[in-house]
Amino acid sequence: MDTDHQADEAWVLGVQRKLHQWSKANPDDQWRDMWGWLTDSRMLRHAWRRVSTNKGGRTAGVDGMTVGRIRKRGELRFLDRLQAELRSCAYRPSPARRKLIPKAGKPGQFRPLGIPTVKDRVVQSAVKTLLEPIFEAQFWHVSYGFRPGRSTHGALEHIRRAAQSHKRGGDTRRHGMPYPWVIEGDIKGCFDNINHHYLMDRLRKRVADQRVVRLIGQFLKAGVLTEEQFFRTEAGTPQGGIISPLLANIALSAIEERYKRWVHPDLTGRSSRQSILSAASGRRLWDRKAGHCVCF
Incomplete structure (x- = not known):
């Protein structure tokens, strides 16, 4: 790892640590200025490295540009132009390119995947880098979906431990269990049906920088392009976008908050x-x- 790379990563980690600590200490407050961090060259270089080392870098969005083509034209030139667009507020996200992916174990069923341009992926990665520590600090400890350092295996292990009976005077009946209820549910078309107004309201509770909020709104409304036909996106966050899982968790965390209100007020x-x-x-x-x- 070269010195510049190390310095960039250390700076980004410091910013994330600051945001996480602030969010923990101020759960009801809003962070008012993060645009400077978002458009900093160190943040954009960090985001570019994440996007360019991902296997999806070979896949182009609607502009036909791949990571390889951008490298041939010059990474620094690409990042300098992107930074200038962001700082001048000239940047606008492009529509995502829709691709249908077969659902595993479900013949004839497909999952719509929205593939952003590489440029949009870099900006989304930078936004996610800043938002994630703020919201990670408030997500419930038993939430495992689409979170850093967590997986399905971790969720299964938590369930296994929770389901172990706690003997109380030799009694192992249901009331001796730590969790007497199991609720199974599925949100049909979850990513495609998230209400934009509701999501943005939840986002504004923690982020007061209107430039960042406006940028996320533009991503949500960028639309999708399939077979040369453009479709507006009035709801949902496209599967395939780097920031989509985090936005879905921000919306769905309301379920955990309400459950906590019912069970552990x-x-x-x-x-x-x-x-x-x-x-x-x-x-x-x-x-x-x-x-x-x-x-x-």
């Missing part, structure tokens, strides 16, 4: 188990009356 002082259960029951009842979906 925050009460001040030392509360008995009965008072906690009573408060949780009361909040479930209130949510039902308010028209919110309540699972149990």
Whole structure:
């Protein structure tokens, strides 16, 4: 690893650590200025390295440009132009190129994949680098989907540990289990149906830099191009975009927050188990009356 690369990575890590620590200490506050970090040459070089070393770098978006072609024309020239576009607010995301991928084990069914241009992937990677530490600090500890350092295997191990009976005087019946309920659910077409207004509202609760918020909104509204036909995107975040899994988690984290409200409400002082259960029951009842979906 060359010296410049090491310096870039150290700087990016320092920015992420600062954002994560701030988010932990200020869970209800907004970060007001991150545009300077986003358009910094060190951030763009870091994002380029991530995109260019990914196996998807050989796949072109609607502009036909691959990582290889950009390298032939000059990486520094590409990054300098991108930085200038961002700083002058001239940058606009391109539509994603739609490609249908067969679903594993489901003959005849396909998953739509939106392939952004390499330039858009670099910008998305930079945005993700800044947003991830802010929202990772508030995601629930039992959430495992699309999160750094977490996997399906980790989720299965957590379930295995949770399902082990805790003997209480030799009693291993259901009430001796740490979790008496299992809720299985599936969100049909999750990525394609995320409400943009709802997602942006949740994003604004933590990010007050309107340039960053506006940029994410432009990504969501960039549309898709398939067989030379353009389709507007009024909902959803395209599968295939670097930032899409994080945006989906930001939207879906509301489910965990509501579950916590029903099961483990925050009460001040030392509360008995009965008072906690009573408060949780009361909040479930209130949510039902308010028209919110309540699972149990």
